[in-house]
Amino acid sequence: xxxxxxxxxxxxxxxxxxxxxxxxxxxxxxxxxxxxxxxxxxxxxxxxxxxxxxxxxxxxxxxxxxxxxxxxxxxxxxxxxxxxxxxxxxxxxxxxxxxxxxxxxxxxxxxxxxxxxxxxxxxxxxxxxxxxxxxxxxxxxxxxxxxxxxxxxxxxxxxxxxxxxxxxxxxxxxxxxxxxxxxxxxxxxxxxxxxxxxxxxxxxxxxxxxxxxxxxxxxxxxxxxxxxxxxxxxxxxxxxxxxxxxxxxxxxxxxxxxxxxxxxxxxxxxxxxxxxxxxxxxxxxxxxxxxxxxxxxxxxxxx
Amino acid sequence: xxxxxxxxxxxxxxxxxxxxxxxxxxxxxxxxxxxxxxxxxxxxxxxxxxxxxxxxxxxxxxxxxxxxxxxxxxxxxxxxxxxxxxxxxxxxxxxxxxxxxxxxxxxxxxxxxxxxxxxxxxxxxxxxxxxxxxxxxxxxxxxxxxxxxxxxxxxxxxxxxxxxxxxxxxxxxxxxxxxxxxxxxxxxxxxxxxxxxxxxxxxxxxxxxxxxxxxxxxxxxxxxxxxxxxxxxxxxxxxxxxxxxxxxxxxxxxxxxxxxxxxxxxxxxxxxxxxxxxxxxxxxxxxxxxxxxxxxxxxxxxxxxxxxxxxxxxxxxxxxxx
Numbered sequence: 001x002x003x004x005x006x007x008x009x010x011x012x013x014x015x016x017x018x019x020x021x022x023x024x025x026x027x028x029x030x031x032x033x034x035x036x037x038x039x040x041x042x043x044x045x046x047x048x049x050x051x052x053x054x055x056x057x058x059x060x061x062x063x064x065x066x067x068x069x070x071x072x073x074x075x076x077x078x079x080x081x082x083x084x085x086x087x088x089x090x091x092x093x094x095x096x097x098x099x100x101x102x103x104x105x106x107x108x109x110x111x112x113x114x115x116x117x118x119x120x121x122x123x124x125x126x127x128x129x130x131x132x133x134x135x136x137x138x139x140x141x142x143x144x145x146x147x148x149x150x151x152x153x154x155x156x157x158x159x160x161x162x163x164x165x166x167x168x169x170x171x172x173x174x175x176x177x178x179x180x181x182x183x184x185x186x187x188x189x190x191x192x193x194x195x196x197x198x199x200x201x202x203x204x205x206x207x208x209x210x211x212x213x214x215x216x217x218x219x220x221x222x223x224x225x226x227x228x229x230x231x232x233x234x235x236x237x238x239x240x241x242x243x244x245x246x247x248x249x250x251x252x253x254x255x256x257x258x259x260x261x262x263x264x265x266x267x268x269x270x271x272x273x274x275x276x277x278x279x280x281x282x283x284x285x286x287x288x289x290x291x292x293x294x295x296x297x298x299x300x301x302x303x
Numbered sequence: 304x305x306x307x308x309x310x311x312x313x314x315x316x317x318x319x320x321x322x323x324x325x326x327x328x329x330x331x332x333x334x335x336x337x338x339x340x341x342x343x344x345x346x347x348x349x350x351x352x353x354x355x356x357x358x359x360x361x362x363x364x365x366x367x368x369x370x371x372x373x374x375x376x377x378x379x380x381x382x383x384x385x386x387x388x389x390x391x392x393x394x395x396x397x398x399x400x401x402x403x404x405x406x407x408x409x410x411x412x413x414x415x416x417x418x419x420x421x422x423x424x425x426x427x428x429x430x431x432x433x434x435x436x437x438x439x440x441x442x443x444x445x446x447x448x449x450x451x452x453x454x455x456x457x458x459x460x461x462x463x464x465x466x467x468x469x470x471x472x473x474x475x476x477x478x479x480x481x482x483x484x485x486x487x488x489x490x491x492x493x494x495x496x497x498x499x500x501x502x503x504x505x506x507x508x509x510x511x512x513x514x515x516x517x518x519x520x521x522x523x524x525x526x527x528x529x530x531x532x533x534x535x536x537x538x539x540x541x542x543x544x545x546x547x548x549x550x551x552x553x554x555x556x557x558x559x560x561x562x563x564x565x566x567x568x569x570x571x572x573x574x575x576x577x578x579x580x581x582x583x584x585x586x587x588x589x590x591x592x593x594x595x596x597x598x599x600x601x602x603x604x605x606x607x608x609x610x611x612x613x614x615x616x617x618x619x620x621x622x623x624x625x
Contacts, residue, residue: 037448037503044448044503083451084464084504121514153506157514160506206419206507212485212616214548221421252425280424282448 020277021288025051026060028281033063035281044081045071047282049093054288056100056295068094069107076110077118089153089163091115095170100298104177112174115167116182119149120159144209148193149186160207161197161222164190165229172231172301191233194226202242220246224258231265231301240268253278257286264296340562340593341365342569343602344609347538348555354398355405358534361559362406364602367532370407375444375472376400379480379495379536380415381546383429388539388551391478393435395536395557399478400436413439414468416446416498418508423447444468447502457523458515464504469528475499477533477563481540481556481570483549487517488581488619489574490546491567492533496524518583525563525591533566534559537573542613554611556604564592565599572596575612577624 028051029035034043035051045068052064071079077087078094091114098108121127128146150159151167168190171183197207203218204226210216223243230236240263247259253275263270272292278284289296343364345357362369376399378391396413403411413436420426423445424433433439449466457463469475479495487494497512497520505511512520525531535558543549554573560566564587568578578584578594588594615622 036450037445042450046503080504081451083453085453088504089506152510154504154511157506157510160508160510162507211548212544212618214544216548219420250425251428252422254422254425278424283422 017272017274018288018291018293021284021291022055024277024284025054025281025288028284029060029063033067035064035285037282038279039281042081042083043067045078045088045090046080046093047285049090049097050282050285050289052097053100053295053298054285056298065097065101068097072107072111076112076114078111086154087114089118089151089166091118092151092163092166092170096166096173096299099170099173099177108174109178112171112178112183115151115170116186118151118155118167120152121156122146122158123149145193145196148196149189150193151190159193161194161204161229162206162225164194164207165225168194168229169231169299169301175301191230194230195233195235198226202239203246218242220250220255221252221258224255224260224262227262228258228265228299231262236266240266253280253283254286257283257290260290261286261296261299264290264292265300336589336591336593338593339598339600340560340565341600341602342558342560342562342565344569344573344604344606345557345559346555346604347557350392350394350538354394354557355401357557358395358398358402358559359406361534361557361603362402362532365532365560367561369403369474371409372473373410373471374403374408374412374474374476375469376403376411376413376476376478377446377469377495377498378413378415378432378478379482379490379498379546380417380423380426380430380432382417382419383426384547387547387549388541389480389482389547390430391480391536392538393431395534395538396432396478397436399476399534400442403476408474411442412444412468412472413442414444414446414449414466414499416449416466416500416502418497418502421447421502421507446499447507449501451501451504454527457527458519460511460515463523463527464501465499465527466501469499473530475528475531477531477535479533479535480546481535481537481552481554481558481574483542483545483574483613483615483619485544485546485616485618486513487521487583488615488622489567489571489576491570492531492535492563493521493525493567493583493587496521496528499524499528518586521583522586522591525587529591531563532559532561533563535566535570537570540574540613542574542615544616550614552611552613554609556609562592564588564594568594568596569599569601569606572606572624573609573611575610575624576615576622580622 028039030043034048052061055061078091080088095111150164199218203223205219343361427433446466451464453462477492477495479492482490484490537554537556540552541549542552571578
């Protein structure tokens with residue numbers, strides 16, 4: 001793997017690639033300032049925040065942040081849309097966007113505290129006991145270490161790869177402003193959990209290595225997301241070879257976008273890729289972020 | 304797993320109490336259903352047969368009138384593995400789409416929200432839905448990322464958010480796959496409704512349903528989407544470590560009906576599974592539908608001669624039908 005170095009031709013292709021996506025995002029923005037997953041539908045926090053990152057510094061991103069800020073709840077968490085009444089893992093994305101905007105005030109602080117207070121139910125004492133009994137009775141064959149606290153999609157549910165990765169990015173970006181031992185420990189545990197659920201093929205799926213004793217295979221999109229969450233870990237070298245292979249083979253635009261972002265965030269060059277625009281707003285935003293001149297660096301822990 | 308014996312003993316009592324409380328909170332109607340339910344079993348040896356004619360026959364056998372209805376076809380699209388048969392075959396979806404339109408449905412859409420994979424359209428392409436179903440992109444709704452509305456009451460939760468496309472449909476057609484399931488025993492038309500729950504709210508996987516309880520969630524979704532019809536793709540099913548890692552099982556049937564518990568109980572009997580031992584069918588019996596064999600009016604093919612035992616994982620050996 002080589003460090004990032006785009007040729008002039010690649011940059012030209014990428015320029016139009018990025019421009020098309022930025023234009024599409026501008027056109028798809030809802031009147032409330034947010035974005036839906038698909039044009040013409042309700043705004044959701046996830047596409048709104050990824051679009052805001054893709055358009056970072058533009059007026060559209062400011063409008064998006066204004067809407068997103070109104071969705072923060074009293075407990076510091078963000079709900080996933082105006083219609084849904086409970087906080088969600090997208091809180092991590094909101095913290096990342098706040099940090100990217102240099103806004104480290106109350107909303108950012110309470111968002112970080114919400115993340116520090118959120119953990120998958122499996123790491124609770126009574127759940128670990130139930131899981132141990134299940135294991136002793138032969139009902140569970142997986143060897144996951146449930147003491148490794150990580151993040152769920154929704155409170156009172158189990159932790160999984162994707163929300164854990166987004167929380168890790170958010171907390172790593174928050175670390176310089178909140179240099180607490182608790183934060184460092186949650187980052188350590190979260191990274192250990194990701195390494196603990198890594199599939200035998202070296203990549204990641206949603207967060208289970210096995211099902212009823214049979215090995216499960218990894219997915220390209222979650223492998224990309226995991227490599228963003230684990231950025232900076234020294235033992236990931238072979239995972240990037242796997243990711244490069246997945247990038248060549250996958251037919252999923254979302255997987256391609258996440259793998260590209262993962263490579264760029266980790267300083268690895270990615271060949272320019274021609275792809276047609278999709279009506280899927282989230283994928284469009286991820287593709288814009290992953291473009292050579294895109295804002296992928298906003299997902300860097302140190303950025 | 305790192306936990307001490309002392310920790311284990313400390314929480315054992317609390318866990319038992321918690322389980323009782325969750326059971327007590329279920330919103331299930333008392334047993335009251337009387338009468339009989341019709342289930343149609345139609346033979347189809349392969350996906351190249353005239354499946355539209357067979358589905359039409361099954362719908363007529365069950366007396367379903369779809370004229371003027373907004374219909375949502377809900378296939379089982381989970382993952383893709385070219386070496387096995389995880390998903391509802393595209394030929395069954397195409398035949399159902401053609402049939403419901405021909406029988407006078409006002410609108411027929413296709414919707415699904417896969418539980419593990421986020422790029423639904425890419426998955427639909429691998430499963431040949433996008434290539435083999437004409438105008439797929441304009442007919443398909445990714446239920447994981449649809450607009451949502453709250454529905455009050457779901458197991459021990461006060462509400463669940465569900466996709467508007469499914470809530471607004473006059474009829475949700477569960478186009479399920481006949482498979483074993485390593486947590487539920489069997490996944491058929493009722494379990495297929497897990498794909499109606501939006502990932503944008505509950506994540507990938509939709510672990511909320513496991514926390515509420517898998518049988519409880521299956522029953523609750525069947526209760527909420529009671530305006531439904533089932534077409535189970537049992538032409539080639541899956542046995543063993545289903546719903547993803549099992550192996551193909553040739554059965555050669557389509558099983559249909561408006562009473563989803565009755566359809567699933569019939570499928571179980573075909574698979575050599577005792578429906579009385581499948582927890583979600585026990586819970587649904589006489590509340591949401593009929594599962595008792597003597598009260599299911601078998602239309603089309605008789606069950607005799609159709610039974611073909613599906614391999615079961617060791618944890619579900621006790622489900623085997625005597």
